[in-house]
Amino acid sequence: MNKTDILIIGGGIIGLSVAIELRLCGAAVTVLSRNFKQAAAHAAAGMLAPQAEALSSGAMLDLCLRSRSLYPDWTHKLEIMTGIDTGYWPCGILAPAFAEDIKNGLTPPDQCQLLPSSPWLDQAAIQQHQPGLSPKVVGGWWFPEDAQVDNRALAQVLWAAATQLGVNLCEGVPVEAIHHQHGRVIGVEALLGEWQAEQYVLATGAWSAELLPVPVSPRKGQMLSVQASPFEGTAQPLQQVLFGSQIYIVPRQDGRIVIGATVEDVGFTPSNTPAGIQTLLREAIALYPCLQDFPVQEFWWGFRPATPDECPILGLSPYDNLIIATGHYRNGILLAPVTAKLLSDLIVHRKVDPLLAHFDWQRFTNTNDRLSMS
Numbered sequence: 001m002n003k004t005d006i007l008i009i010g011g012g013i014i015g016l017s018v019a020i021e022l023r024l025c026g027a028a029v030t031v032l033s034r035n036f037k038q039a040a041a042h043a044a045a046g047m048l049a050p051q052a053e054a055l056s057s058g059a060m061l062d063l064c065l066r067s068r069s070l071y072p073d074w075t076h077k078l079e080i081m082t083g084i085d086t087g088y089w090p091c092g093i094l095a096p097a098f099a100e101d102i103k104n105g106l107t108p109p110d111q112c113q114l115l116p117s118s119p120w121l122d123q124a125a126i127q128q129h130q131p132g133l134s135p136k137v138v139g140g141w142w143f144p145e146d147a148q149v150d151n152r153a154l155a156q157v158l159w160a161a162a163t164q165l166g167v168n169l170c171e172g173v174p175v176e177a178i179h180h181q182h183g184r185v186i187g188v189e190a191l192l193g194e195w196q197a198e199q200y201v202l203a204t205g206a207w208s209a210e211l212l213p214v215p216v217s218p219r220k221g222q223m224l225s226v227q228a229s230p231f232e233g234t235a236q237p238l239q240q241v242l243f244g245s246q247i248y249i250v251p252r253q254d255g256r257i258v259i260g261a262t263v264e265d266v267g268f269t270p271s272n273t274p275a276g277i278q279t280l281l282r283e284a285i286a287l288y289p290c291l292q293d294f295p296v297q298e299f300w301w302g303f304r305p306a307t308p309d310e311c312p313i314l315g316l317s318p319y320d321n322l323i324i325a326t327g328h329y330r331n332g333i334l335l336a337p338v339t340a341k342l343l344s345d346l347i348v349h350r351k352v353d354p355l356l357a358h359f360d361w362q363r364f365t366n367t368n369d370r371l372s373m374s
């Protein structure tokens with residue numbers, strides 16, 4: 001029997017971020033990770049985009065804005081610890097609109113009116129702000145406080161930081177079952193035997209329903225990248241993220257441009273498809289035509305952990321010693337620092353942040369997505 005203070009199931013961006021925060025509080029932490037490479041953390045675009053995502057005002061927007069504000073210090077701390085760059089880039093996000101977008105009411109997002117720091121740029125202003133946009137773009141919103149991180153680099157940094165801090169990282173170890181008795185988890189069954197801990201955290205992303213009856217299901221996203229700087233010395237032409245109504249285009253500082261993403265309700269069906277890639281290329285070229293000549297670099301896909309209301313499930317569970325940290329859907333990269341902070345405060349200091357009440361698993365108990373965990 002293996003023992004630890006805190007056992008985290010799942011070593012994606014959420015599991016690792018929580019593990020690091022708990023370890024910094026002095027706990028002995030073990031992470032059981034089935035497959036690090038499978039994590040959506042590697043597949044994402046890395047946008048930190050609470051405003052461009054047009055989240056309505058309320059707890060989810062508050063959570064996202066709080067996490068975005070934690071990003072500079074959080075990534076700085078991780079970079080100092082590991083000596084590895086996370087690619088955090090406060091580049092701002094531009095949300096260009098076509099005439100059809102305005103007609104269809106897709107823009108402007110209602111929260112923009114509340115945020116005077118996010119101005120509407122008219123056609124002349126937006127074309128000046130970002131040369132090379134389609135001439136059919138009629139204007140757009142500029143969100144200077146939205147940002148991005150290189151999510152693949154961040155995943156590596158988190159893994160390195162966790163290792164360095166002495167988190168016991170067990171890769172290639174799937175958890176097969178969670179055993180409970182009298183409202184407490186008494187152990188988990190994993191590939192290499194059983195584990196026991198004082199406290200457990202479920203952070204298994206899109207696969208969470210395999211272990212607990214939580215209403216989390218996969219939403220596949222296909223992505224691709226092109227190389228914007230085929231010739232040495234050519235600068236990255238994009239200096240901000242473009243967030244269109246049908247496509248987003250995310251420049252990296254190394255010259256790559258990441259393009260995404262489809263949202264598909266196809267279970268865990270793997271692979272890129274011709275239809276998915278065709279859609280991405282068509283929409284990307286329509287928004288930013290000069291892309292059509294850049295060399296294609298890579299195609300990939302991943303699975304977002306979706307919940308019925310598209311908000312995460314965070315905090316207490318039906319079991320006294322199990323914390324849930326899943327369902328981050330489209331915003332798991334953005335929400336990693338705030339998730340780690342709120343849940344480590346909850347576990348170590350028993351401090352319940354009022355925001356957590358909005359993300360409790362019990363919000364689904366009165367719906368068709370009833371959880372039964374007796």
Ligand SMILES: Cc1cc2nc3c(=O)[nH]c(=O)nc-3n(C[C@H](O)[C@H](O)[C@H](O)COP(=O)(O)OP(=O)(O)OC[C@H]3O[C@@H](n4cnc5c(N)ncnc54)[C@H](O)[C@@H]3O)c2cc1C
Binds near residue numbers: 011220
């Ligand atoms: C195409 C795409 C684009 C995205 N773009 C963005 C973006 O721009 N901004 C943003 O904020 N978010 C984005 N996301 C969402 C973000 O990637 C996810 O919300 C986030 O990665 C979820 O983190 P997680 O740790 O919960 O899950 P994951 O990162 O998926 O990690 C879960 C881990 O748990 C492991 N696991 C599963 N079951 C078990 C088990 N039984 N035992 C042990 N381990 C297990 C898996 O192997 C995996 O490694 C995007 C996602 C996709 C797919």
